[in-house]
Amino acid sequence: MGLLAFKDAAHLVSRTGLGAEWDVIKQLEGRSKQEAVEWVLNPKLSTLKSAPPMTPWLKLEPMRLTDMKSRNSAWAISQREGKRLQAWWVEQMLATRTPFLERMTLFWHNHFTSSIQKTLQPSLLYQQNLLLRRHALGSFAELLQAIARDPAMLVYLDGHQNSKDKPNENFARELLELFTIGRGYYREPDVKAATQAFTGWRVDYQTGKFVIRPAEHAGGQHTFLGKTGSFTGDAIIKILLEHPRTAENLTEKFWLAFVSNRPDQVLIRTWAQQLRQSSYDIKGLMRTVLNSDAFWMPANRGTLVKSPVELVIGTVRMLPYPRESTQEMLNLCRLLGQELFDPPNVKGWKGGEHWISTQTLLVRNAFLSKLSRGNLNEKVASGVAIPDVPAEQLVEWLLPVKPLKPLPETPGARRLVRSLLLDPAFQVT
Structure with a gap:
């Protein structure tokens, strides 16, 4: 090699x-x-920023269950603290020495979606973020088991309301459709069987922690994906992890996030088989992806559209321009369609070409135009500086493919860098 x-x-x-x-x-x-x-x-360990102040579950949850005035107050608190939590993650991404871990945490945040608007519990979403970080490069099997017990997920998908007397199918449905095997590989009776298995998985009212209440669990025999038994939630997860489509679905998501927008189904099935054989070792899958010929192939470069986080956070980490405020960065990401801790729905952000529209392209270009008016000779808090290298290397640095617009005829690093930032090729990676 x-x-x-x-x-x-x-x-x-x-x-x-x-x-x-x-x-x-x-x-x-x-x-x-x-x-x-x-x-x-x-990567070497990087310090995690301290969490912002957040109202604990035990204080906030009762407010949501009483009179209208208390409910309105609880909503206002959750919105205010949600903004703090979003700012915390932006500041973490700006300061981190391990951006790959942030990127992987964001990947899982989009796979296992939960939102401020539905949970109204920023403290639970913070704990979920820590969970995603812990498992980001570990075992997907362990991550799936942990997320099924995660209080924010149980609230977001109404799992905490699932009991034998009043079954709620939301979590079971998304577990099958989005988290594991995907549409076309299960039927409605499978959703109902999974729902029964997860009855009694609740959030303790006093602590906000996960708890199983056996009295609320529906016993009895059920058939799930061709297997019959008296299933627990863990048994359902085990069956799903044994199904080939779970690994294939997950591997295709990794392909679309790290390789290109043109999946190679033969290679994906091969990698998925290796993933299952490794007991769902995430780091092992990433090692396979990043060492593959497909990842390094010139034809696959410049095929992925930068997400709003990549564009906004990535650009200010790269270049010595004066930074926007955290709030301005949050607002930019929102305008561009990626609001942290608040994905649009249970399916998360579609990503890829969906990041680009007539409106978002205007906002992207306005941001880059405004940013690149800064003084490249001015030393900023990040400590980065424009490298003193030939123009050809600046192009290789900033663009994954050849520029689509003519380069400026007048020499000068500042002028060239601004031109490259405003080139359509800077929008992709």
Whole structure:
């Protein structure tokens, strides 16, 4: 395996980080691909910012269950604290030394969606974020078991209301459709059987913690995906993990997030089989993806549209422009269609070409135009600086493919960088 040229290192950093940061690219340039991938997959620990003040479950939840005035007050508190939580994550992404972990946490946040507007419990969403971080590169099997017990998820998908006397199918349906095997591989009786298995999985009213209440569990024999038994929730999860479509579904999501917008179904099935054989080792799957010929193929570069987080956070991490305020960055991400802790629905953000519309493209260009008016010679808090290198290398650094617009004829790094930021090729990675 050959050593990484500069443009190859830039490709790896852009796809796995938050912005193609110059110093990181230079650290990986000249290493073997395998060594560089291991460097990405095994980052040094980075300090997590302290959590913002949030009202605990026991104080906030009773307010939502009493009179209208208390309910309105609870809603106002959750919205205010939700904004703080969003700002906390933006500031974490700006400051982190391990952007790959943030990117993986964001990947799982979009796979296992929960929102402020539905849960009205920012403290639970914070705990869910910590859960996603802990399992981000661990075992998907363990992550799935943990998310099924996660209080924010139980509230978001009404699992905490699922009892033998009043079954609620929301969590069971999304477990099958979105988290594991996907549409076309289950029937309505399977949803009902899974619903029965998860009855009694609740959130303790006093603590806001997960609890199983056996008295609320529906016993009896049920048939799920061709298997018959008296199932618990854990048994349902085990059956789903054994199903080939769970690994295939997950692997395809990784392909679309890290490789290209054109899935190779043969390769995806091969990787999925390896994933199942590894007991759903996420880091192992990422190692396979990042070492694959498909990941490094020139035809697959510039095929992924940058998400709003990648565009906004990534650009300000890369370049020495004066930064927008945290609130302005949050507002930009919202206008561009990606509001942290508040995805549009249970399916999360569609991503890909859906990030781009006539309206969002105008906002993207306005942001980059405004940002690049800053003084490139001005040292800012991030400590980054524009590298003193030939123009050709600046192009390789900032664009994954050749620029689509003519470069400025007048020389100068500041002018060139502004031109590259406003080139359509900067919108992709």
